[in-house]
Structures are given as C-alpha cells and as structure tokens.
Amino acid sequence: MHLCAPANATLEDLDDFLRDIWLECCGHLSVFTIEGTIYSISPMREYEERGMKIRLGDILGPGMKFYHEYDFGTTTDLTLRVVSELEGEAKSKSMQLLARNDPPPIACESCGKIATQVCTECIWSGGGWLCDECAREHECGEEMFLPVVNSPRVGMCGYAG
Structure with a gap:
C-alpha cells in the first residue's frame, strides 16, 4: 500500500488510517517503533513509551x-x-490512499478454486482456505469462518475486512 500523509498529521492519525483500511477488528492496542522509541496510544512511562x-x-x-x-x-x-x-x-489535511495491491489469489485447499473463507481454527496449522462450496462440508463448522479479504489480518481474531 502507498499513502500520502501531510507532515502535520500525527502518529495517532496514521494509526487510525491503518486500522480503518487494513487492521481494526476488536479495538486492540497498537504501537509504532521508530528508531528504538515506542509510541503508544496509552504510553507506559515505566517502559519509556511516548x-x-x-x-x-x-x-x-x-x-x-x-x-x-x-x-x-x-x-x-x-x-x-x-x-x-x-x-x-x-492539498488535503487527511491521509490519502495512493495505491494498493491486488489481493493475492489463494486456492481452496480442497478443490483449487479461489478461496473465499478461512477457518480460524485450521489456519494455525497452515490450512483452512476454502471456497464457498467446500466450506459447507468443512468439519469445523461455519461459526469458525472469516471472509478472505485483502489485509494482513485475514483469518485473525474477528477481522472481516
């Protein structure tokens, strides 16, 4: 992903942007590390966070x-x-998305079609990528599925895009 950010935007603005477009599922904490310094929304002074x-x-x-x-x-x-x-x-006071990758094609582990669902249980063993048809037959059940989306959070926690 490529983005344009004004110099007066803050790390908090960048964190919000990344969450909105790519990461947010359940309000988890996050940090930036820049040249050895940790920047957090809720900095812990005892750990020298900013x-x-x-x-x-x-x-x-x-x-x-x-x-x-x-x-x-x-x-x-x-x-x-x-x-x-x-x-x-x-030209703008907000961050702008300039370019984004096409989602990588992930094959259904059962039939080879494009996967549309991922099993949150099976992903930990390197599998669980299924098309809609094969997902109906999957042993873990539909309550374990998350959609396949264009994000590094695909299949994690409650991330649905």
Missing part, C-alpha cells in the same frame, strides 16, 4: 523505516517506509 500525538514531520524523514504492531495476541507486524517527501502546500 504518546502518538507527535507530528509525522517531526520524527520521520525520507528513507526511514519504522514499524507498527497491532494486537498483542494475534499480532500483525507492519514494516513501513517513508519513500519521499513532497515540498509545498498539502
């Missing part, structure tokens, strides 16, 4: 890599990179 109300332009620059973790049970780890910096006045 808050997310810091402006992106004050801590990020071109070429920098930084990290985002969402949900500390079924954690989704993202590696983020600042590709470039644009000079001039921002």
Whole structure:
C-alpha cells in the first residue's frame, strides 16, 4: 500500500488510517517503533513509551523505516517506509490512499478454486482456505469462518475486512 500523509498529521492519525483500511477488528492496542522509541496510544512511562500525538514531520524523514504492531495476541507486524517527501502546500489535511495491491489469489485447499473463507481454527496449522462450496462440508463448522479479504489480518481474531 502507498499513502500520502501531510507532515502535520500525527502518529495517532496514521494509526487510525491503518486500522480503518487494513487492521481494526476488536479495538486492540497498537504501537509504532521508530528508531528504538515506542509510541503508544496509552504510553507506559515505566517502559519509556511516548504518546502518538507527535507530528509525522517531526520524527520521520525520507528513507526511514519504522514499524507498527497491532494486537498483542494475534499480532500483525507492519514494516513501513517513508519513500519521499513532497515540498509545498498539502492539498488535503487527511491521509490519502495512493495505491494498493491486488489481493493475492489463494486456492481452496480442497478443490483449487479461489478461496473465499478461512477457518480460524485450521489456519494455525497452515490450512483452512476454502471456497464457498467446500466450506459447507468443512468439519469445523461455519461459526469458525472469516471472509478472505485483502489485509494482513485475514483469518485473525474477528477481522472481516
């Protein structure tokens, strides 16, 4: 995914954007790690964490890599990179999605058609990807299914896209 963010947007804004488009399922905690410093919505001073109300332009620059973790049970780890910096006045005060990948085709483990469901029990053993037809026959039952969506959270917790 590629996005454009104004320099005056905060880490909290970026966290909200990532949650809205790719991650949010149950209101889990998340953190950014930037050059060894952890930024959290609920910073714990005893762990030297900082808050997310810091402006992106004050801590990020071109070429920098930084990290985002969402949900500390079924954690989704993202590696983020600042590709470039644009000079001039921002046309928008909000983040904008510039490009996104096409969802990878995942084959049904039973028949080879495109999977539309994933079993949240079987995914832990590397399986559970099923088309609608094969899902009807699956031994775990429909209450275990989540939809296959274009997100790194597919099949995790309660994420349904």
